[in-house]
Amino acid sequence: MKSVYNYIISIFKAVYSLAQGFEITFKEFFTKKITEQYPENRKTTLVTFDRFRGELVMPHDENNEHACTACGICMMNCPNGTIKVVSKMVEAEDGGKPKKVLDKYYYDLGKCTFCNLCVLNCPSKAIHFQNTFENSVFTRSKLQETLNKEGSKMREKNKE
Amino acid sequence: MFDFSIWTNWIDQFLRTNLPEFWALAIEFVVVGVIILALYCIIALALIYFERKICAFFQCRLGPNRVGPYGIFQSVADMLKMLIKEIIPINHTDKFLFYLAPFFVLIASILAFGAIPWGNGLQILDFNIGIFYILSVSSLGVIGILLAGWASNNKYSMIGAMRSGAQLISYELSAGLALMTIVVLSGSMQLSTMIEGQKDCWYLFQGHIPAVIAFIIYLIAGHAETNRGPFDLPEAESELAAGYHTEYSGLQFGFFYLAEYLNMFIIASIAATVFLGGWMPFHVTGLDGFNAVMDYIPSVIWFFGKVVFLMMLSLWVRWTFPRLRIDHLLDLEWKYLLPINMVNLLVMVIVVIYGWYF
Numbered sequence: 001m002k003s004v005y006n007y008i009i010s011i012f013k014a015v016y017s018l019a020q021g022f023e024i025t026f027k028e029f030f031t032k033k034i035t036e037q038y039p040e041n042r043k044t045t046l047v048t049f050d051r052f053r054g055e056l057v058m059p060h061d062e063n064n065e066h067a068c069t070a071c072g073i074c075m076m077n078c079p080n081g082t083i084k085v086v087s088k089m090v091e092a093e094d095g096g097k098p099k100k101v102l103d104k105y106y107y108d109l110g111k112c113t114f115c116n117l118c119v120l121n122c123p124s125k126a127i128h129f130q131n132t133f134e135n136s137v138f139t140r141s142k143l144q145e146t147l148n149k150e151g152s153k154m155r156e157k158n159k160e
Numbered sequence: 161m162f163d164f165s166i167w168t169n170w171i172d173q174f175l176r177t178n179l180p181e182f183w184a185l186a187i188e189f190v191v192v193g194v195i196i197l198a199l200y201c202i203i204a205l206a207l208i209y210f211e212r213k214i215c216a217f218f219q220c221r222l223g224p225n226r227v228g229p230y231g232i233f234q235s236v237a238d239m240l241k242m243l244i245k246e247i248i249p250i251n252h253t254d255k256f257l258f259y260l261a262p263f264f265v266l267i268a269s270i271l272a273f274g275a276i277p278w279g280n281g282l283q284i285l286d287f288n289i290g291i292f293y294i295l296s297v298s299s300l301g302v303i304g305i306l307l308a309g310w311a312s313n314n315k316y317s318m319i320g321a322m323r324s325g326a327q328l329i330s331y332e333l334s335a336g337l338a339l340m341t342i343v344v345l346s347g348s349m350q351l352s353t354m355i356e357g358q359k360d361c362w363y364l365f366q367g368h369i370p371a372v373i374a375f376i377i378y379l380i381a382g383h384a385e386t387n388r389g390p391f392d393l394p395e396a397e398s399e400l401a402a403g404y405h406t407e408y409s410g411l412q413f414g415f416f417y418l419a420e421y422l423n424m425f426i427i428a429s430i431a432a433t434v435f436l437g438g439w440m441p442f443h444v445t446g447l448d449g450f451n452a453v454m455d456y457i458p459s460v461i462w463f464f465g466k467v468v469f470l471m472m473l474s475l476w477v478r479w480t481f482p483r484l485r486i487d488h489l490l491d492l493e494w495k496y497l498l499p500i501n502m503v504n505l506l507v508m509v510i511v512v513i514y515g516w517y518f
Contacts, residue, residue, distance in 0.1 A: 011496065018481070025218055025480040035222040 042134075053114040053129040056083075056107050058147040065155040066148055068126035070102040074118035082111045083118055102148055109135060110143040162458060165281030192284055196274055200422060201239075207421040208235040210468075211475060218479040242417075245410040250312070253407065257311035262408065262415035264304025269422045272298040276429045277351050279439045279459035290351035291339055291434065295332070298426055299385070301419060302328040305394065308416070309404040320403025323486060324387055324394035330493040331391075334381035337501040341374040341508045342367065342434050345517065351433055358437035360445050366518045370508040375435045377501055382427035383474055384489075386420065390481040393489060424474060425467065432466035439463040 036046065048054075060066050070087035084106040089098045119128050127147070137143060175184035209224065209232060216223025224231030250258070272294050277283040287293050302325055309321020345367045346354045357363070364371050384391040395403030405416045432438060439459035443451045484492070511517055 011500075021480045022476065025476060028220060029217050029476075031220055033217070033222050034220050035225075037222070037225065 048131040048133060050131060052131040052133065053116060054131050054133040055109060055129065055135060056112065056118065056127055056147065057130050058105060058127050060149055060152055061155065063155075064149060064152045066102070066126055066152055067124045067155050068102045068105060068148065069124050069154060070100055071123065073121050073123065074127065077117045077121045079115065079117065080111045080113060082108050101154055105147040107145050107147050108143060109145060110140055163281045164279055164459075168281065196270065196284065200270060200273060201418070203425055204418045204421045205235040205239060207425060207471070208238065208417075210471070211421070214472065214475045215479055218475070239414075242414040243411060247410040247412055250407050253313050254311040257307050258407075259412070261304045261308035261311060262412045262419075264307060265301045265419040266304075266415045268297055268299075268301035268304065269419045269426060271300070272426045273422060275351065276426065277355060277433060277438050277463070279463055282439075282460070283352060286350065286352050288348075288350045291343060291349045291354075291430075294426070294430055295336055295339065298423065299328060299332050301423065304419075305387075305404050308408070312404070312407040314407055316400040317404050317406050320394040320396075320400045320406075324404060326486075327387070327391065327393065327489060328385055330490060331381040331384040331497075334377055334493060334497045334501055335385060337498075337505055338374040338378035338381060339430075339434060341370060341501075341505050344505070344508050344512055345371065351438070354434060355438040355440050358440050360443055361518050362435065362437040362440070362442070364435045367508060367511065368517065370504050370511060371435065373500065373504045374508070375431070377497055377504070378431055378435070379470070379473065380497065381493075382431060383477060384493075386423040386427055386474075388420070388424065388474070389478045390483050391489065392483060393486055396483060424471060428467045428470035428474065429463070431470050432463065436466045436470075437462075438466075 038046070058066050058068060068085075070085055072085045072087070075083045075085045084104075085102065086104040086106065087100050088103040090101050091098050114129065116129060135143070172184070172188065175187055178184075179187070212234070213223040213231075224234035227233040227237050249255075275283070275285040275287070275290055275294050275297075277286075285293070305324045306321045309317040309319075309324075312318070342354075342363050343349055345363055346357045348354055348357070354363075358366070364375055367374070387394050394400075395405070400406070405413055408416060439462050441451070441454035441457060441459070441462050443454060
């Protein structure tokens with residue numbers, strides 16, 4: 001008698017647990033779909049996360065000034081030789097010691113592995129990665145960028 | 161209800177008055193055959209699109225959405241791909257059986273397809289043993305599956321085919337007994353008579369408790385017969401590559417694919433015909449205004465609406481439950497469904513004898 005009782009109880013238990021499964025999938029059927037329709041939504045609903053490392057940039061402020069001191073630590077830390085910092089010596093206006101300033105900041109996007117070591121080691125926080133990821137081009141030479149803008153100079157720190 | 165037999169009779173009369181009887185019949189046979197085959201393909205394509213969309217929604221995806229608006233031409237593109245693919249000849253197979261097997265599967269489902277009542281007056285075969293005929297020809301398909309597994313000369317295909325055979329033999333019992341329950345209620349095996357009997361109230365509601373139990377059991381058994389998840393052991397990818405159709409390519413694989421989807425449709429349409437009144441609109445005794453409004457909806461739409469609803473249920477089951485193990489599968493049939501079904505049949509007989517139905 002016990003086994004018959006268990007048999008009947010097991011049927012109802014099974015039906016109950018199956019119904020629970022149905023409930024979950026039924027809810028899932030009406031949830032918002034997570035598919036990204038990429039080329040269509042790139043201007044509308046596409047969200048790239050802020051920490052995504054897409055491309056190295058050197059931010060310039062409104063006076064066309066950057067924070068790079070041309071120390072070359074990023075170049076030394078880069079595992080792939082992606083960065084090349086070319087500096088030049090400039091005579092000080094007041095006749096003091098000549099000063100080393102940035103001439104060209106070459107960055108080869110094609111070689112970069114986006115390891116972030118350059119940004120982590122930069123003492124003056126002059127460079128960072130931005131989240132633009134549409135980096136495909138037709139020729140490799142287009143990936144070789146110069147990060148500092150034409151005629152830009154280093155931001156002078158306030159002495160006082 | 162608009163009776164489509166007015167049209168078909170008119171065409172029949174027109175052909176018979178203008179042609180000798182032999183040619184009139186020959187033209188009718190060809191036309192009916194072409195219509196069946198065309199419907200078969202179109203419904204399969206629509207079903208594939210439907211299934212891919214629905215299963216995507218269950219998985220929080222959008223599904224096909226690139227070919228045409230909302231991806232509606234996706235299955236057409238798939239069909240074209242399938243048609244232009246090469247049929248690869250496999251060495252060390254039994255060539256004759258290997259090439260014969262897909263036709264068995266396909267023809268079995270086309271035969272069952274021919275007996276489905278589509279609408280008022282739209283039925284090609286109306287035997288007095290309609291249910292029996294559909295059950296028997298739709299289970300012929302398993303011969304094709306067994307042949308495919310055997311002729312492939314491949315362990316995995318063979319295991320898949322054997323599983324399919326075991327599964328079909330077990331679940332055919334439940335499906336047959338569940339339909340038998342309704343045959344007891346209706347007193348007829350002819351599909352047109354059964355539909356006529358559901359004019360006031362569908363058998364699902366007429367037979368109340370035993371009919372509902374039979375309906376659920378028929379859905380489970382029918383789902384298992386179509387070899388679809390969670391009963392997809394014959395083609396369990398993770399264990400058997402692709403099961404019985406591992407060695408097939410191109411159009412032959414296409415035949416298996418087509419037959420699988422059409423079997424789903426056939427099972428759903430039998431369930432709709434027997435339990436939910438086929439093309440018969442939803443009528444409530446006493447509410448004449450409501451019944452008249454329901455009659456304005458064409459019978460074909462009623463039929464397809466019910467079938468789509470049942471297929472939604474089938475897909476819901478498919479994407480909810482994990483695959484059964486082979487012993488659990490047989491447990492479910494022999495220890496649970498069959499005893500319940502037999503008791504249920506007895507209950508139905510008692511209900512019918514004492515007239516406790518609506």
